[in-house]
Amino acid sequence: MALLKVLLLLGLGVSVNSAISLQKRVIGGHDCDDTDRHYHVRLEMTNGTQTTFCGGSLIHPMWILTAAACWKSETGWNNVAKLNVHPRTAKQTHFRAIDLNVVYTSENGKHEIMLLKLPRPVTGVPLVPLPDCSKRPKVGAIVQLAGEGATTTGPNNQRLPNDATATRLQCVNMEVAGSPQFVAIYGHVFSAAAPSKDVSRGDVGSAVVFNNMIYGVITPVVPEQAFQIRVFITDVCEYIGWIRTTIGLQ
Structure with a gap:
């Protein structure tokens, strides 16, 4: 609960849509192309x-x-x-x-x-190629996230356990929504978001790519319900x- 309060106080909250379908992928994405992300x-x-x-x-x-x-x-x-x-x-x-x-x-x-x-x-x-840190994605740029976590949510958008897996690797495009910042619980991060899209617990650690290079790593997922806050992404260029x-x- 304390962690959630910290994230919401950062001003990164987005409203929850209770009408969102329970059948969403990465959540809200699509099957990754078979020719991509072999890494x-x-x-x-x-x-x-x-x-x-x-x-x-x-x-x-x-x-x-x-x-x-x-x-x-x-x-x-x-x-x-x-x-x-x-x-x-x-x-x-x-x-x-x-x-x-x-x-x-x-x-x-x-x-x-x-x-x-x-x-x-x-x-x-x-x-996966390491990033060109002279060309980092700016706010508004489209980055691609992926993972094998659950593609659905439970009642009230409750996240499923991270032993629930997708049948195929899922990809989702999101817009960079926050400039790089330091958050004590994570380190150096930026954020991304898109309507009716989110990540699952099993997606943690997966790559966030831009121009086919890895610029981010998906951080541990909070809160318990999906679609409440933006996705926090560890900023690879800072490391x-x-x-x-x-x-x-x-």
Whole structure:
């Protein structure tokens, strides 16, 4: 509840439409083209009785970019990266032991961005290009979000658990609605919105692209009901130096 109050006080709220159909995708999107987003990664966290999942993006043959929330460090949890999940006709590749997770931290604590190192290099999977930070999307620009989270909501637009998956990777276009800012609970973010469109819990960590490059990572989803606030997106350009240093790029 405190988190929701913080977000609403930022002035990023939008009105809820109680008449919105329950049959909406990413929510409100469409099936991603089979030729796009082959770099999308499904991150599954399981303890044998419970499984949750996130999205991620392959940015280097050994590194995945995602949200910090997409990792379970508690005893008994296993973190698995699954590649080639889109299109569904591809042969999936599973990495059951992610070797290293690196979360960006500062004096203000953990930010919602994380790099995961795979135990060996990936071959045959395209990488999503890192952004050209001299050409960042401005307010009003159209960015594309995607994910495998639930494509529907429950009564009163209640979000479904993040173990509810879409049958295909979903894409949705949204308009950049807020300039980059620092939010203590997330780090450096911008926001995006579109009428009757939102993201689901399982979409967290997935890429936000502009001009076919990754400029953002979907942050953890709040509040409990969809369509209440804009989507918060971790601003990759604010972390590009840390990313390039961590994965070994000059």
